[in-house]
Amino acid sequence: MFRKRLPPEEERKVKANDREYNEKFQYASNCIVTSKYNIITFLPVNLFEQFQEVANTYFLFLLILQLIPQISSLSWFTTIVPLALVLSITAVKDATDDYFRHKSDNQVNNRESQVLIRGSLQNEKWMNVRVGDIIKLENNQFVAADVLLLSTSEPHGLCYIETAELDGETNMKVRQSISVTAELCDPNHLASFDGEVMCEPPNNKLDRFCGTLYWREKKYPLTNQNMLLRGCVLRNTEACYGLVIFAGPDTKLMQNSGRTKFKRTSIDRLMNTLVLWIFGFLVCMGGILAVGNAIWEKEVGFLFQSFLPWDPPVDNFLFSAFLSFWSYVIILNTVVPISLYVSVEVIRLGHSYFINWDQQMFCSQCNTAAEARTTTLNEELGQVEYIFSDKTGTLTQNIMTFNKCSINGQSYGELTGPLGIKPTRLNFTPLNPLADPNFCFYDEKLLESVKVGDPHTHEFFRLLSLCHTVMSEEKSEGELVYKAQSPDEGALVTAARNFGFVFRSRTPGTITTTEMGQTVTYSLLAILDFNNIRKRMSVIVRNPEGRIRLYCKGADTVLVERLQPCNQELISITSDHLNEYAADGLRTLALAYRDLSEEEWEAWSESHRFADKATDCREDRLAATYDKIEQEMLLLGATAIEDKLQEGVPETIALLSLANIKIWVLTGDKQETAVNIGYSCKMLTDDMTEVFIISGHTVQSVRHELRRARERMIALSRAREEGKGIEGWAEAGFVRNGCKEGQAGDGTADGGGEGARKPSQCPPIPSNLMDSISGEFALVISGHSLAHALEPDMEEEFLSTACACKAVICCRVTPLQKAQVVELIKKHKKAVTLAVGDGANDVSMIKSAHIGVGISGQEGIQAVLASDYSFAQFRFLQRLLLVHGRWSYLRMCRFLCYFFYKNFAFTMVHFWFGFFCGFSAQTVYDQFFITLYNIVYTSLPVLAMGMFDQDVPDQRSLEYPKLYEPGQLNLLFNKREFFICITQGIYTSVVLFFVPYAVLSDATQSNGVPLADYQSFAVTTATALVIVVSVQIALDTGFWTVFNHVFVWGSLGSFFTIMFALHSQTLFRNLPNQFHFVGSAQNTLLQPVVWLTIALATAICIVPVLAFRFLKLDLKPQLSDTVRYTQLVRQKRRKPAGRSMGGVWRGTGSVSEGRLGARGGSRRSGYAFAHQEGFGELITSGKNMRLSSLGLASFASRHSTGWIDTLRRKKNNPTPPGTSGENSPALSIVSGSVPPLSNSSSVLGGSQETPIEEEAVTAPAQNTDSDLAVCKQTSTSAVSEAATPQGSAQPNAAGVSTSIRGRPHVKDSSGGWAHSLGTVQESLFGWKGITTRARASNRAGSPSVAGETSHVV
């Protein structure tokens, strides 16, 4: 916009409350402009844009030519009318689009925001917010700009935000103001705040901010932890104040939203090339004819001058030839009529409507129909080769359900059988009034087992009710709501609740449960929190009887090593169960416990305290301490949680892979979760030869890993070819790699796969199709590795590895990386890419892919707004691509082929006539025929074909995904097809000229009047032309709906009607010079010889085409022909088809499951624990107790875990690499600042870095919370004295001591907050569909929506 600042910003200086000072830097205002035009610029800009289209410029050029009388061989209106029409239609469309952009811009820009101006809060529109303003944000408000958090209503200057708009993560994140400003709570203080911020210039790195605050002669470092970015939503924080640092286009949100590019389809591009070619062709033809004209004028025309003198400017044959050249360019221009562009647009519009209208893409749950938001990309849907999919909300519903469990060697839970069998849902209410009515479980045995009081089962559920970091809220007696940090944890606690072990409430030191109706209070001694390396969490509790027990849940791989080896049998049975669950794509956890003696506990507690206080390597020491006590445990069982996929996802993915579409999952999620989903949606299967995991942190390691992966692939496939099914591959395939940073990953090979080992191109036995998707490779790459892999010198390497893989999963990727991956494929593969996602973090990817698809209804509408197509469920993608896309492509190709054909047939007749009319650019036809041919006589039948044609019905294209391939290979319309079309067109034109010429030149009417006059010839040729192209369209049309009939017959009818009308007396009398064909039609068409000529020409034109088509169909039938044929031949219609292909994808699931069961060899850990560490310590410290009623936020910052921070962290802190970075950037902090909240330990144990004086502010969480009054200076200072001792105390003790005081407050506040939370939930649920609502409330106790989605992206 008004970016006239000369140098790019190098450093940003912002002074709070000082508009004059900030103004001199001319920072961008907060006004956002996404629209392209305004009223004044619309016409010139839009016309300029439109004339950038080759075609439009071409027609403009022709128009100018036609205005020169010496050249004009056609009337000017033959070009200007269509051109004006096209330009104005496009302009109207653009104007409408831009109007809506203006509207949405206005809506955003006019949002109200409270700005502190001269000491008082005033409502200002967003667009008037300036850099340097201090604005007040309230709960659930969008952040208006990138602001530096100054203070909040919450203790410690904390505030919670949801960043779904930015990165798609719906879990909450914590931001904290720096301590000095945290005290500035009321407007008066803030108004006098005059700190100056120096920081980096605007950039698009969401997880990085680097700046310094200068205030009162002191420097305070600022990090991303202190920033609230535009697009975030404030949650669970009553209010906060922030200083605007970046506004409008400088905000990270806007910097991240890629430019809106005008997308064109490959057919568009091809068409533009072809138009250029045709232009070249025109020039050639014009040249030939001009040379002809020169010769003719020299030889004949010169002599003929007595009858027809040369026009005054023409004085020699060369000049005449020059003019003739341009005249012919005008005449022959109809090879690419402008109606081509109009028709293409109309067809696309029609296809878009068909997408909008498709009932089978309507989601009844969300009452959302599919929507084609762009009308220009439809046929590209039929050519997609790569799909880039987001995970959360796209593949998954982001709902976790407790699905199965294994207790003491006994497996419970319904088998995931076919959906048809619907077992009855268990009713828990008789047993347990506190049960969550929405919880579903089908296996009665488990309930029985609980009822009879099986100790193992009881202990199992007791563990689930104790070992977690869930917060509960009890609005009224029995009405429990759980807020879990991750939805799967919520699912586990809810399961325990329903089976009679109800988690009721917690304090920092206690957990109260209701076990089989009895209230029991455990004292919570320690939470051994989860982190990514440990992959487990434990609690140590003392039960009312005083026994101390450690409960642990975690990944089976880590847990098994820590079990007492006594019961090997149980371990192996459970392990089998775990494998089974994992193979089903469930997320598994193993559960174990250990009894501790008082002495052991004391001893450990001491060492833990010691470790906790350690100043260096605290984390490692803690981990070591934890490790020490989590030993010798007894296995209880395992749980399996289903991360509910959206309906039909595995089928869709299988179908799409059968259609040879490669699917890449790009997710911000953790590797385990992503891999797990990969398995459950059958992208990854155990039949895969090998799954490579790339998670290196340096360029070298990534390069090395990629190379190794490639070498392995080559080695394996060679082994496969050599071995021809011999067991040799098996050893090679079983490269196991337990360790996380390992490269090779869990390579498993399939037990029954000998047959599948053959190269996928072998004989067409039905099972072969399956082999082509199984028995191949998969790649999992994490964000930080991807950052290296996307560097220019690594691109090729990455690409060659990734593209050799059947499935690619990129986890922990940033929005920008998503776009980069897409761009990479676009750049190197020349393939059509489709990106599908639902969150704001997918926007960049959606925008950069050829086709962007937004899933509506889950995370917001950002993705939908940026998308080209939107619908409610991932599974609709198959219909969009395989049915609509395929049809669109087919129709468009047929349309184009025919269109070029008909115009060459039409136009080239002039060329041949040139040789007989002295190359004088005389047209063969009446000029009205030339004008109307493309608009009226031949437009509708081909439009009808372009709209309605179907080669095979929609069910068939879903049954035979291979039908999709011609689109990907670009077979139906390419340069070769184009040449065939124009050759056919030229052949037709030859026939259409020479047959009438041969017949008519010597013919007479039966009354002796010669037929060789120009007008009769014109009428004959025109009629023959219209008939031939009508017959041709009739041949091309494969699906004769009533419209086709009406249009084909109607066009023929209209041709004759209009011709007779144009040749009528009435028109002639009025305009004799325009309608001088008067009477020709009736005189000519009454002659039998004319009709015989037309019939002959038609036969000669059509018969060869018919013969070729028949031969092609007979000798080299395409799959679609075959399908069509079988459709036609009713006999044995479905049987072979259904089995050979249709059955394949349906069978996929069961087959692989069956194999797994037989083999039982999958050692893939299904573990995926969605926690972020640090929550435990917040609980034990009681710090978040005020939040108990909200308690869902993930307190460890996920933000800091991007690859950049991880990299940075590595430099500072040489902890073992490879943990995918759930750790703290241990930054050295300048004194006077609050520790960043990126890490649990630092929040709790301020001892490490935080200066003592900070404790007063940071510690007394629960006290201040109770007052809902926002952050009163007095209360803070008052409490701060009392609270000092807790600061660095060891967690347990602190927890216990504060619990007594804290408790009543907790109750108080929960009520208050419940209200607001309810509103949040209400508003969040509001737009979810009914069913979603039902499902969500299913877990009423558990997470709020934000919580549910916490771990997945």
Added chain:
Amino acid sequence: MGKEKSKSGPLARRPDNSAFKQQRLPAWTPMLTASTVLPSFYLLALICMLLGVWLLLTVQNTQEMKVDYTEAGSCNLCFEMRKNVSNAGQKCTCMIMFSIEKAFKGDVFIYYGLRNFHQNLRRYMDSRDDGQMLGRKSNLKSPSSYCKPFDVDEKGVPIAPCGAVANSMFNDSFILTYYTINGPTVVPLLRKGLTWYTDKNVKYRNPKMDNLTLPEVFEGTTRPPYWQKPVYQLDPFDPNNNGFINDDLLVWMREAAFPNFKKLYGFLYRANKPFTKGLPAGNYSVAISYNFPVQYFKGRKEVVLTTVSWFGGQNHFLPIAYLVTSGLILLTAVVLTVVWWKFGKDGKNMAD
């Protein structure tokens, strides 16, 4: 999947379940199968064959005779004379003899033919004013600019009819003589009714007379430069055949599509013997008033006599084309049959 839509719920935005919107319109899906294509090929071949044979037989019954008189016989003198533009005003007549071997039965039409005369040049065809020839007074006095340079003469007097087409009107005339044993008999020719009905009655009209004579109506205009007579004196015998509705003018104004063409001159008046059954065999001569110069453009002139059948004059191309087409279709059909029989997959390859 996704079929359980019938359950209740807010389906307000559900698309209509109409066959059109769901793309399930009933449709006919033809396909090129052997059972449809092969028989139709044979049928087509048969039809073409029958048509060809019938046409051929018909054509055999027609007769045509062409006499090139450009420089034949005594016309070479006139030919030489017309080479010089200065002699344009001089009259020149010549005669050519020819004989008819076999009597022309039925209606006999006499044409003049021109070769290498390009009536189909763009500027030539445009060089006329249909408004003027429709009798519009305004156009009569100020002809369309398309007529340039034949719109006004050097003195600025408008030309009627204007334009290159009219100016170049063919102005030879023929007298056909039949030599019987009794001596020469002039073959009676009808010189009217040579044009399309629409041309004579719609397209060309004389300006409104209003009790004026034709010459008065055309007063203030001049004849085209190459003409010897003004437009209102074209037919000295029939005053109603003058002006813009003169048959010869109309015939000429209907431009030919190709450089070699023939135009109707007249037809045989069969009321009197010996011409009641057409032209009897024997010797004929044609006396030509040789006015039209063709040597400038290397053209040829000829007289054509033909009889016609129901589909017009003698035309060998059409029947032969039909027969050849029929043969080719038959050949194609046979090849297709063989291919289908031997190699055809006929949709049986579902395994692919």
